[in-house]
Amino acid sequence: MAAHVAMLRGHQRPDAPLLLTLFPPRPQPGQSVGFSRYFRTTAGQVLEADPELLAGIEAATREAPSHSLGLVVNAALPQPPDWGSQPDHFPIRRIRKGQPLTAAEQQAYQAERCELWNSGRREGWCAPKQWGASIEHIGPCRWLFAECDREGFPKSDQLALAAAVFGAPPTFSIDTGGKSAHCYYRLSRPVPPADWARLQALVIGAYGQLEPAASVDGSLKKPNQVMRLAGGIHPRTGALATIHTATGTLVDPAALEQHLQALQPPPHLNRRGHCCRPALPPPCAAAASRRCGRSPITWPPSRAASRAMAPMPATAAPTATETSSGAW
Structure with missing residues (x-):
């Protein structure tokens, strides 16, 4: 847990606010959504393994064993002093x-x-709404992320697909203890929530274009998104979520947006040759790409190469830079 928080908030002050949560499992059709339990804390308390914080999380986990430990990835704006008065x-x-x-x-x-x-x-x-848990509470965003929901999709392939989408390996990735790897990318500068949401939507579109069968989680597009926290137990498997890889990749938002735009599903062309949405289904993508003057995108060039997941050289990733200084 401490290492995950250090990567997300280590560049901030120890008193930087952090919102941890125990979130319920995804409801089945017809079921109501369960309630989340929040723990408002600071990066310093997590890094120092504050006994009171850990005791509270452990007690809440015993009360709700089907819930998972997570955190709101993007930092909130400062809480107004009069919060709870209206x-x-x-x-x-x-x-x-x-x-x-x-x-x-x-x-x-x-x-x-x-x-x-x-x-x-x-x-x-x-009580009033938990500050930091709503979209309107979130400040400038620093992190993008992605998850594939397909059962049996090797995590090495998930990382290779992320590298193809973003142009570089993930800044770090989390092995959730289940079927997925969560791939995080740190932006070189924070962006407003609206710009973040646009980038995240482009990420989801690029995943769907490059590998529709990966079943990328299209719900991960809210600035107040909760993600599973390393150190927590996956309720379905009983396995521990752990940090899987770390590279130090930094991504420039403007260059990334241009890169992602080129990976979007090709537009549908009507009989007059005018582009319109929505995109054609995957079997028609190559034909539509040719008509739009774009080359069809293929991924991966080699399954063996994707499983090997060799580090991508910095010169091959115009949208990102990789650092070894450990500065997050």
Whole structure:
């Protein structure tokens, strides 16, 4: 856990805020989404293995063994000093006793919770929304990431595919203890959440174009995204999530966007030769590429080479630079 946090926040002060969470498993069709438990802490507390923090996580894990340990990857803006003083700082309740609430009833529920909280009632059920867990709380973003959900897809191939998408090996990767490797890329400078979301959408599109069968997780496109934390136990397998690789790759956002644009699915052409969306399904991609004047993208050039996962030379990755200084 400490090494994962050091990579994500090691360039910041020890008192840099960090939001850890125990998140529920993905619900089956027809099931409701479970609740997450949050732990607001600092990078220093994690790096120093704060006993109170660890005891709280361990106790919560025993209460919810099907949940997983994770963190909100991108850092939040500073919490406003008056957070919790207004009704819109509190969660909305949309259903009561199986019946949907009207907009007026939802607002009344928020106002009731706000009044109780500010009158001195500090029970969890009437607390304001956890700062740092919502999209609007997130500040400039430093990290991009990707995950493949395909069963039986070798992790060495997952890393090779990530290198093809981003133009360089991951800054670091996490073996989740399950079927996936989480591949992280550090941007050379933070970008606004809206720009981050655009880059992340391009990443997902590039994955789908290069290897549709990889089943890239298309839901990983929110600035407040929670990812599995190294050091946690995967509930399904019982295996420990661990840091798998680390290279020090830094990616320039502008160059990466240009690189990713070239990897997007080719546009569909109508009878007049005009481009329109959505993209054609994979079997038609090569034909559409030829009509658009683009060469079809093939990946990987060699399965044996992808499994070997030889380090990519810096000159082969115009969108990234690799450092060995250990500075994250």
